[in-house]
Amino acid sequence: MTKRTKAILDKLDEVYTREYKCYLDHETPWQLLIATMLSAQCTDARVNIVTKELFKKYDTVEKFANADLKELEQDIKPTGFYHNKAKNIISCTNTLMEKYNGEVPDSLEDLTALAGVGRKTANVIRGNIFNQPSIVVDTHVKRISKRLGLTKEDDPEKVEFELMKVLPKDHWILYNIQIITFGRQICFARGPKCEECFLTDYCLEYKEKNKKKKIKK
Numbered sequence: 001m002t003k004r005t006k007a008i009l010d011k012l013d014e015v016y017t018r019e020y021k022c023y024l025d026h027e028t029p030w031q032l033l034i035a036t037m038l039s040a041q042c043t044d045a046r047v048n049i050v051t052k053e054l055f056k057k058y059d060t061v062e063k064f065a066n067a068d069l070k071e072l073e074q075d076i077k078p079t080g081f082y083h084n085k086a087k088n089i090i091s092c093t094n095t096l097m098e099k100y101n102g103e104v105p106d107s108l109e110d111l112t113a114l115a116g117v118g119r120k121t122a123n124v125i126r127g128n129i130f131n132q133p134s135i136v137v138d139t140h141v142k143r144i145s146k147r148l149g150l151t152k153e154d155d156p157e158k159v160e161f162e163l164m165k166v167l168p169k170d171h172w173i174l175y176n177i178q179i180i181t182f183g184r185q186i187c188f189a190r191g192p193k194c195e196e197c198f199l200t201d202y203c204l205e206y207k208e209k210n211k212k213k214k215i216k217k
């Protein structure tokens, strides 16, 4: 790990601590799997509102597997893209019942073979449920890692591989948790609060903005 990367991680640890937390409410691995599937193109807050009732109505994997498609679509409608999400949830939970006895598998290969489960969802499960070092590349991680010069890539899978090279394994899960908090509180996609930021010394975008300001003067 370079000195620069270590300095960024030290700052993140200092401000956000090394506490693990998951933004999606769940009590079981399969609930986190479904909540993560629902979170595509939707805020975690909205998913948590929807799953509060959803997990009461469908309180087992089996009930999701046997759900009526149209009814499930209506149940998850507020999360958007509900036709595809409902179809994938039914197919995915059927596979869980048929192949894994209703349990959630832990390998990246088995997880990504499930309907509607990509690397991001698989890594959420591996990190949060099975405590296996994994880097989740969501919109915050992608945007902020680029601003901080930790990656040059745009494609989430390439970002994940670049971050795996530059971040120490004990920070893989933590980095995602800290960066999501940072992205929600300070480093917004539009209009980031740079004046409140504790990472200005490492931010390429901030340096670029300042350079332009100086040239204008």
Ligand code: SF4
Binding pocket: 147, 148, 186, 187, 188, 192, 193, 194, 195, 197, 198, 199, 200, 203, 204, 205, 206
């Ligand atoms: S300086 Fe601004 S753009 Fe850069 S990391 Fe901080 S908040 Fe984000």
